[in-house]
Amino acid sequence: MSFSAAKWRDRFPLLAAHPGLHYLDNAATGQLCEAAFDAVTHHDLTHRANVLRGTYRLAEQADAAYENARQQVATYLNAANAEEVVFTAGTTAAINLVAHAFGEGLGAGDEVMLSLAEHHSNFVPWQMLRARRGVVLRILPLAPDGRLDLARLEEHLTPRCKLVAVTHASNVTGAVTELVPIVSAAHAVGARVLVDGAQAVQHGPVDVQALGVDLYAFSGHKAFGPTGVGVLWGKAEALEQLPPFLGGGGMIGRVTPGETTFAMPPRRFEAGTPPIAQAVGLGAALDWLQAQPWADMHAHTARLAQRLLEELAVLPGLTFLGPRDLRNRLPIVSFNLDGLHPHDVCQVLDRHGVAVRGGHHCAQPLMDFFGVAGAVRASLAPYNSEADIDALLAGLKDAMRKLG
């Protein structure tokens, strides 16, 4: 097998420098890969300038680096065209962009369909749109294991639906959404599909054309890239129909006190100086990821997740949030131990060098669905190893002893 988790780990400077760290909070933030780190450093040391229309060499280099990053993102997503890639501040910013730009075309009675498994970032913007424009939110319910209940799709996806906004994968249960039936049902009623890919892109290249979706959002920091940058991808014809969201430099045609005309996508949606160095870092991260042996990496993380599921299942008082199998699911495992509070558990785990997150994971509607206030979540990346799982399990046993 050509993949070695230990060698992969060495490509992540923080992890390489902290051999005792068992980092299992990858769904919150992935560690920065060397490729991204080096690209940002190189950019800031050799090509730093503002982009757009600079006519000196440094500015030309900055422009080229920024547009090259756009192409790298397009390649990773298999987008038809680099101009379909809009750089944003993150997933949240990208979804809010759509909620405003697409939302401006909606009115009372129009419907937006979400699922109950959405992260707050794909929930709150739509609630705010509802408050602004009186649209109706339809919430697709979940099957008992937390997967979207596609049997009830027809009931919630009405001809008044203009947009379906669903997650590509849950940040709590790891369940991967079956997008194909959703996309065809949505398109059949004339609705667009926005996918929250915040948890998906870090698990391998995505093919937005094969998925057939219209809009796709994700964050750099979860994909082993820098903080401060994210992406909204949109089909050219979908983006062209959207009005701008933020106003400012770079997104205009011409400005007079009376009237202003706007640039074509992607610039129309990139008001102000973009996160240039961060986009360059994200492009480098994705370019590097693209070349990785994903089949081996998936086998590796699935094996670790499988072991974790099995060994957790036998702990007394343990309940899972989400599917118990690994079919169509990411290596994200959320659970509770009867009588133990997630924060207390995480705090004890920290003393074992294990970094996991406890709490509602910005998915309170999903927590309510499971009837809990929070959960402990271990989320894996390809750099994780048996040693990380060993430490997590040992720490949990210690927590049960100490806190029980």
Next chain:
Amino acid sequence: MSFSAAKWRDRFPLLAAHPGLHYLDNAATGQLCEAAFDAVTHHDLTHRANVLRGTYRLAEQADAAYENARQQVATYLNAANAEEVVFTAGTTAAINLVAHAFGEGLGAGDEVMLSLAEHHSNFVPWQMLRARRGVVLRILPLAPDGRLDLARLEEHLTPRCKLVAVTHASNVTGAVTELVPIVSAAHAVGARVLVDGAQAVQHGPVDVQALGVDLYAFSGHKAFGPTGVGVLWGKAEALEQLPPFLGGGGMIGRVTPGETTFAMPPRRFEAGTPPIAQAVGLGAALDWLQAQPWADMHAHTARLAQRLLEELAVLPGLTFLGPRDLRNRLPIVSFNLDGLHPHDVCQVLDRHGVAVRGGHHCAQPLMDFFGVAGAVRASLAPYNSEADIDALLAGLKDAMRKLG
């Protein structure tokens, strides 16, 4: 004199590595200072984790670093409280935040006063607000030298005015706005004052309390910090009155499918994962800047700007955009040479190693005021030297010879 421009220049890694570069495009982007570079590197290599409620050490360190950056910004602005500092993606994002959050409280007939000297980022968001909510934009005219015409303040600042949004300094003329009379006139009619500080903070610490303004926006990349981050400062009571703008993780109290409550400022305005490492870098940049000998530095850049103004003034066919003296003005000098297009001039200057920008500088209303389509702009920072001015002047003479 304790300040040496050459030594200061060495604190900027890109400049230190490119001794032949005459970087005079500081109003577009300042070079990244070593302090910011090191802080971001250190953060990404030792403290990278998501912020908010992580209970493991790495996350606690990330939180502490992020909140420390907030305090560093507060100190630089002399804010009463670190909680008054909201991290954004940049000036443009900060102004749009206000245009939406404050704008939601406005309706037809309410007025917002701008000036004709505003950057598109402080123009377009208000035009878009006008389109959304029917507010009236009042545009304070300019005196012939491009300064805000305060004599006409009373005429444009009516009792219907709810917000005055003006630049602290023009990115084209360098003219510094006299804020004190504007603030007292605005407050007298019950209007809030938002100041676009994108061109001001890089020229020394700002005292928002002494200025008496209500809201203040700026960008990291122009203040020798990273791209991808900016700040909206607001008086506590001003921020508390604003509803949220973007929805997502981190800015909520509690989310249910029916209803959502929001966190207190600054968190209410920081939806999603913030630009953590970039905020840390910006904090470090400002912390370093705070300790610099500003009086000496101002004398240094003023001397360079004075020489530039004088030597340009004698060139045949030269016109300035803006005041011809340095009273209450930043070292930003914009001009045109009769019959020569700014882009052509800049391109020739590039061959002399001189990086200046030509074009409309995202200030088309101001360009229209001066009756030009664009201009060449040289914008100075304390690391600039006589050699940079020499190169610029030699390059201009070459351009006149070559293109004339």
Next chain:
Amino acid sequence: MSDDLYQQALLDLAKAAHGAGTLPSPDGEALRDSPLCGDRVRMQVALEGGRIRAIAHDVKGCLLCRAAASLLGLHGAGLDAAGAGALRDRVAATLAGSEPPPGWPELKLFEPVRPHRNRHGCVLLPFETLLAALDSQTRA
């Protein structure tokens, strides 16, 4: 100072859950969420001459939060609003590094929370909810 947040005495205090339950006819009551972790505390007070006669609470929270609520159940009686406010401030100061106030020896148990700033809110939540409960009474 032990670095261990979960000393036996803290666990015992949390599990004792002094004051857990409800009051038949409270004079004041408040419910508070922790904004970021979803934890929730309900506090009820019965008053006599402006002072707390009885406290009852219901806590969905972590051990730190439960221990803090239990401590109030144990020692809260006799406080008036000013005293409860001062106590909250002293607890915050203790977390920030000051010596705990005299007369509340159990507050020492929270000293190891100091370096864990994200957990300060867990300890403070019951104290703040108590203040809100007293305030609800004033306004009723």
Next chain:
Amino acid sequence: MSDDLYQQALLDLAKAAHGAGTLPSPDGEALRDSPLCGDRVRMQVALEGGRIRAIAHDVKGCLLCRAAASLLGLHGAGLDAAGAGALRDRVAATLAGSEPPPGWPELKLFEPVRPHRNRHGCVLLPFETLLAALDSQTRA
């Protein structure tokens, strides 16, 4: 290939401003802004049998833009819409690195623009405005 954008021949072409001015009764006309630098080109065409009989332009732009417009003034007559579209594509291809099309020797002057991607639009603007002018005629 000279790295110097501003060869004498290019300056001469720009300053010659072939075709500058207006047509008395144009069959088609268009005005185009460069989205980012504020430059502006107006193109007018007079047609005969679907082919350009005369071109006139008014350019507020840089030397590259002026030279491109002048080139059209010099050689544009005789083009039909398809030919003008093909020419625009060939100019874009030249900027991207291909050999210039035969019959337009002056396009060689734009080869040094290749590495300066932010200036490609300056060269292309007159060609695009010409297409828009031809298109305006079709729709009228």
